[in-house]
Amino acid sequence: MRALPGGARVYVGIIVVSAVAIVLIGPYSGIDLGTLVLMVVLFVVAESISTHVLVDDEKAGISPSSAVALAAVVLVGPAGAAVVGFACCLALRRQILVKRAFNGAQYALAAYTAGHVYLLLGGTVGVPGQSDFPEIVFPYVAAVLTHTLINSLLIGLLMWGLGAGRAAGPRPRRWRPLLALEVTSIGYQMLGLAIAAVWGAVGIVAPLLILLPLFIARWTFGQQIAEARAHEATLATLCQAVETKDYYTRGHCMRVAEGAAMIAAELGMSAERVQKIRYAGMLHDIGKLGVPTKVIQKTGKLTDDEYAAIKLHPTRGYEIVREISFLDEALAGIRHHHERLDGRGYPMGLVGMEIPESARIISVADVFDCLTSTRSYRKAWSVEEAIAELRRCAGTQFDPKMVEALVRAVSREGWQTPDIAEPPGGHYGSTEDTELEGSNAPTSAEPAKRGGDEATKAAESTSAGVVTGGQDR
Amino acid sequence: MTQRTDGPPDSGAEGGGPEGGALEHRRRCGPSWRTARPLRAMLVAGVGAASLVALVGTAVNGVVEPHVALAFCLVIAIGELTRINLPGNRESAPIAVSGAIAYALLISLGGEQVHHGAGQVVAVVALGVALGELPHVAVGRSPSVEGVARRVFTALLLAAAFRPLAAQLSLSGPSVQVVMLMALLVMVAWLVDVVVSAILRAERLRTRLRVAARDEARAQVATGGAIASSGVLIALACTVTGLVGLLVFSAPLLVSQVAFRRHAEVRRTYLETVRALSRVTEVGGYVENGHSRRVSRLAHGIACELGLSERELLELEYAALMHDIGQLSLHEPIAGGATVLASPREQRRIAELGSAIIRETGVLDNVAELVRRQCEPLHGDGDEGAPPLGCRIIKVANAFDDLVGDNRDVERRVAVVERLRMDTDSEYDPRVVDALAGVIRRG
Numbered sequence: 001m002r003a004l005p006g007g008a009r010v011y012v013g014i015i016v017v018s019a020v021a022i023v024l025i026g027p028y029s030g031i032d033l034g035t036l037v038l039m040v041v042l043f044v045v046a047e048s049i050s051t052h053v054l055v056d057d058e059k060a061g062i063s064p065s066s067a068v069a070l071a072a073v074v075l076v077g078p079a080g081a082a083v084v085g086f087a088c089c090l091a092l093r094r095q096i097l098v099k100r101a102f103n104g105a106q107y108a109l110a111a112y113t114a115g116h117v118y119l120l121l122g123g124t125v126g127v128p129g130q131s132d133f134p135e136i137v138f139p140y141v142a143a144v145l146t147h148t149l150i151n152s153l154l155i156g157l158l159m160w161g162l163g164a165g166r167a168a169g170p171r172p173r174r175w176r177p178l179l180a181l182e183v184t185s186i187g188y189q190m191l192g193l194a195i196a197a198v199w200g201a202v203g204i205v206a207p208l209l210i211l212l213p214l215f216i217a218r219w220t221f222g223q224q225i226a227e228a229r230a231h232e233a234t235l236a237t238l239c240q241a242v243e244t245k246d247y248y249t250r251g252h253c254m255r256v257a258e259g260a261a262m263i264a265a266e267l268g269m270s271a272e273r274v275q276k277i278r279y280a281g282m283l284h285d286i287g288k289l290g291v292p293t294k295v296i297q298k299t300g301k302l303t304d305d306e307y308a309a310i311k312l313h314p315t316r317g318y319e320i321v322r323e324i325s326f327l328d329e330a331l332a333g334i335r336h337h338h339e340r341l342d343g344r345g346y347p348m349g350l351v352g353m354e355i356p357e358s359a360r361i362i363s364v365a366d367v368f369d370c371l372t373s374t375r376s377y378r379k380a381w382s383v384e385e386a387i388a389e390l391r392r393c394a395g396t397q398f399d400p401k402m403v404e405a406l407v408r409a410v411s412r413e414g415w416q417t418p419d420i421a422e423p424p425g426g427h428y429g430s431t432e433d434t435e436l437e438g439s440n441a442p443t444s445a446e447p448a449k450r451g452g453d454e455a456t457k458a459a460e461s462t463s464a465g466v467v468t469g470g471q472d473r
Numbered sequence: 474m475t476q477r478t479d480g481p482p483d484s485g486a487e488g489g490g491p492e493g494g495a496l497e498h499r500r501r502c503g504p505s506w507r508t509a510r511p512l513r514a515m516l517v518a519g520v521g522a523a524s525l526v527a528l529v530g531t532a533v534n535g536v537v538e539p540h541v542a543l544a545f546c547l548v549i550a551i552g553e554l555t556r557i558n559l560p561g562n563r564e565s566a567p568i569a570v571s572g573a574i575a576y577a578l579l580i581s582l583g584g585e586q587v588h589h590g591a592g593q594v595v596a597v598v599a600l601g602v603a604l605g606e607l608p609h610v611a612v613g614r615s616p617s618v619e620g621v622a623r624r625v626f627t628a629l630l631l632a633a634a635f636r637p638l639a640a641q642l643s644l645s646g647p648s649v650q651v652v653m654l655m656a657l658l659v660m661v662a663w664l665v666d667v668v669v670s671a672i673l674r675a676e677r678l679r680t681r682l683r684v685a686a687r688d689e690a691r692a693q694v695a696t697g698g699a700i701a702s703s704g705v706l707i708a709l710a711c712t713v714t715g716l717v718g719l720l721v722f723s724a725p726l727l728v729s730q731v732a733f734r735r736h737a738e739v740r741r742t743y744l745e746t747v748r749a750l751s752r753v754t755e756v757g758g759y760v761e762n763g764h765s766r767r768v769s770r771l772a773h774g775i776a777c778e779l780g781l782s783e784r785e786l787l788e789l790e791y792a793a794l795m796h797d798i799g800q801l802s803l804h805e806p807i808a809g810g811a812t813v814l815a816s817p818r819e820q821r822r823i824a825e826l827g828s829a830i831i832r833e834t835g836v837l838d839n840v841a842e843l844v845r846r847q848c849e850p851l852h853g854d855g856d857e858g859a860p861p862l863g864c865r866i867i868k869v870a871n872a873f874d875d876l877v878g879d880n881r882d883v884e885r886r887v888a889v890v891e892r893l894r895m896d897t898d899s900e901y902d903p904r905v906v907d908a909l910a911g912v913i914r915r916g
Contacts, residue, residue, distance in 0.1 A: 133583070133714040137721070187724045194706065194722045197713045202652050209652075209706040213699035213725045220695060220732040224739050230836035231743045237834040238750045241801050286750075289757035289801070316756055323749045326742045 008161035012102050015154065019105035022112050023086050026079045030125070035199075036076050040087045042207050043068045047091040064214040066147065066185065068207065069111045070192030073143050074136075075199060077125040078115025085111035102158070110150040118143035127200035128193075137193070144189045148182060188214060239282050242289055249285070251418050252369055257281035258416070259365030260333075260358075262409035263402055267361075273329075277358050280330035284337050284362050287317025299376055311346045314338055333358030337366055340397045360399040364390065364406055367398070373418045383415050510676050513619050516669065520622040523629055524599035531596040537589045541582060544716050546601040548572040548723065553605025553624075556616070557733055560740040561692055561783060563670075564620035567700045567730045568723055569605060573598045573628035574662075574704025575711065575719070578655050580639050583715030588640075594632035599625050619673050623666060630662050652709065659701040667693055679915075681780040688783035699729040744790075751794035759800040764874055769793035771870040771912065778908040779862065789863045792843035796867055799827025799844070820848040843867065850900050865902040869893060869909055872901070886913050 046065035065088070072084040089104030119125070123139035124132065191210050198206035239253040260281030264274040288296060291313055295306045302310070318335040321327060336350060336359035343351035371386035381389070387407055394400040536542050552569025559565050577594045579587055589597075602625060606616055635658055642651055670693070671686035678685070703726040710718035751765040772793040776786055800823055828845030831837050846853075846860040847867045853859045860868075876889045890910050897903040 128713070134717045137717065187728050190721055190724045194710055194718070197718070198706070198709050200713070202649055202709060205649055205652050206706075206709070209702045209709070210725060212702040213729045216695050216699045217725075217729040217732040220729070220736045224732070224736040227736070227739045227743060230834070231739065231746060233834045233836055234743070235746060235750075237830060238753070238798075240833070241798065241830040242753060286753060287756070289753045320752050320756055321749050324742070324745050326738070326745075
């Protein structure tokens with residue numbers, strides 16, 4: 001916000017000036033000063049305590065203070081509500097001046113408009129009496145909707161002004177969480193009417209009664225976010241712990257999680273599903289734990305038995321995580337991430353669209369990361385080479401839709417390749433002489449020269465995570 | 474409601490909290506009227522009888538202001554239908570309870586005085602709760618009987634205290650004094666509920682009453698605050714707005730309920746994840762099948778006996794589930810995974826590796842500490858002094874399970890406890906071994 005673009009600066013200026021004008025003009029006739037002061041104090045307190053919740057990586061605040069603003073609409077009319085809204089800039093929190101002024105002005109304008117809509121539809125200013133119910137509900141609801149609408153509009157315009165240079169790209173917006181947020185916030189704002197209704201009888205006690213559950217809810221939301229973060233951190237750490245078995249696959253699970261999430265988001269899935277697929281990506285190789293270390297680290301030719309042990313790992317992984325109920329459909333992604341479209345994959349040899357969507361996503365992300373990272377027998381490929389390889393295998397091994405989604409997402413957001421150059425000396429006992437023994441292990445030097453079919457198998461074998469050649473069947 | 478007596482002891486869905494899943498309720502033996510938890514049976518029977526009396530009385534005397542009763546009954550039923558399971562396997566129905574509180578505290582409705590008595594309140598609440606539970610029971614999700622009983626009991630207390638006063642208060646209308654009185658009554662009712670639930674918890678987990686009371690108070694302060702203030706608010710608002718208020722002003726509670734539910738889900742997921750991932754050591758062949766879970770269950774039982782608080786229990790459960798995770802860093806599994814048979818140096822190394830992994834998460838530092846010091850002898854080694862109680866519990870539970878395994882033979886188990894007892898002067902904490910003996914004795 002430090003360097004506001006010119007357009008945004010003009011916009012903020014206009015908003016602030018018009019809000020100040022409204023507050024100065026009034027009219028304030030017939031408004032109880034004591035009520036107004038109490039409302040202002042209440043609003044500032046509510047605004048100061050409110051924190052912001054993260055929804056889908058976007059900061060969006062729902063704050064109990066808007067309930068107070070709408071109570072002000074009923075109790076002290078449009079002008080009074082504008083004053084109460086403007087008091088937002090007095091909130092006790094660290095915020096730069098421009099933002100403060102804009103927030104205050106934005107709330108003032110929203111409350112003022114809402115107040116006029118309320119009056120227009122037949123609402124009366126002052127403490128509602130018993131005769132006002134239930135007729136008052138209709139203008140009040142209209143005021144709530146107006147308030148929400150104007151607020152979102154003013155912020156949306158500002159964001160548009162700020163983000164014009166950033167060009168968000170064609171990434172599908174996720175509306176659902178935002179919608180849920182709006183519904184919650186409208187629920188909050190209905191309480192303004194409650195504050196107004198009981199104001200006459202019990203005065204300042206009323207808002208305390210109302211705001212208490214809201215603050216408790218906010219507090220719980222905060223706890224929940226903290227706990228969700230803890231959950232993610234724990235998952236990530238445990239996955240990395242599993243990876244310590246193989247030096248070369250360090251960070252693999254996190255990158256596959258990222259890649260799978262990118263594909264899922266590119267396909268326009270809901271935030272919730274994206275998150276599930278991210279977790280499934282993180283956990284996809286956890287079944288490797290069941291494969292003896294010496295097989296995983298073996299760099300020579302694999303025997304039939306050893307290869308069979310490797311083929312078990314998706315099923316093993318599924319057995320470990322199947323009790324994590326929230327993963328539901330993403331569990332299939334772990335179980336089937338080595339299936340191929342042409343039915344030559346394992347463990348079940350599913351064909352085409354029989355393979356669950358999450359598995360098709362993870363499989364692409366998995367192989368992409370394998371190709372772009374160093375293995376004991378070859379250097380990492382460049383992103384371009386890896387994409388060309390994925391495209392070549394689309395239709396036989398991968399779902400073309402997922403490959404293209406990955407390509408689009410990577411071209412927009414880039415891809416973090418691992419920076420592992422060389423393993424610590426002598427990490428593997430037997431790497432030296434067996435390194436390029438396998439006939440179709442891709443060589444580090446010229447990946448492009450390899451024969452077509454062999455490349456597929458190489459990709460497949462790397463995706464199995466087994467650092468060896470000649471294991472394909 | 475009325476016909477509910479003592480149901481099956483573990484009918485509620487387990488898995489919500491520290492003891493969910495970790496504690497398996499034993500199948501009761503003996504005749505059905507003999508229960509391991511007499512206090513709970515007493516509460517349920519008492520509340521059931523009171524509800525029955527209230528229902529019959531209301532039916533005989535006729536319902537006062539039936540439309541009000543019907544509206545509140547419906548709200549309570551809906552609230553009961555949308556009940557939630559909070560962390561620690563605590564069943565809660567915020568909307569139902571605040572509806573019940575509001576009905577008990579209702580003075581007038583849109584200016585018209587209401588006349589219902591305490592008996593009718595209990596009857597309406599009991600009926601509403603029973604209606605709301607019907608769909609749950611129909612799909613096989615039976616409620617925790619004591620949860621239902623506690624909800625009706627709260628309404629009963631409040632109604633008995635406030636209804637006689639309502640007639641006089643209605644003349645003055647709502648005022649700050651009335652609100653204060655209501656708040657006071659609700660707070661007292663909350664305290665009573667905390668004590669009741671603490672007694673039930675102490676009985677269920679065989680832990681100490683004081684510890685249980687503290688846990689319950691901490692766990693219920695947020696929900697209780699939200700429920701109580703909403704209840705009072707609805708009662709007040711209905712005075713001004715009539716029955717519309719009941720609908721409109723349940724909204725803040727709805728928001729709170731959503732928050733509570735999501736929070737509980739995240740907590741449950743977290744535990745599920747740790748539990749599932751603790752199996753990586755088993756699948757990897759590092760430890761015997763089911764070892765982590767058995768150690769965790771045993772440690773939980775011992776810790777309850779020794780009076781650990783709920784938070785400590787949770788940390789202990791995590792630590793017990795992950796106590797062998799350091800073995801992942803070993804190149805090859807220890808034979809049979811029995812760390813008790815490995816050399817002390819090796820054990821120390823595994824513990825430290827595991828602790829390093831857990832510390833890496835950045836959020837489980839206490840758990841990491843428990844794992845790090847799990848194999849220290851009774852008086853500790855080095856300068857750090859004796860290891861925390863949690864470590865000593867894990868040490869005993871782990872040693873026990875390494876020696877017994879999945880063997881359910883009672884004689885062998887007792888023999889192993891005796892063997893551990895021989896080492897209580899240097900290795901194992903005698904108090905922990907005693908607690909273990911108690912847990913084993915109960916089966």
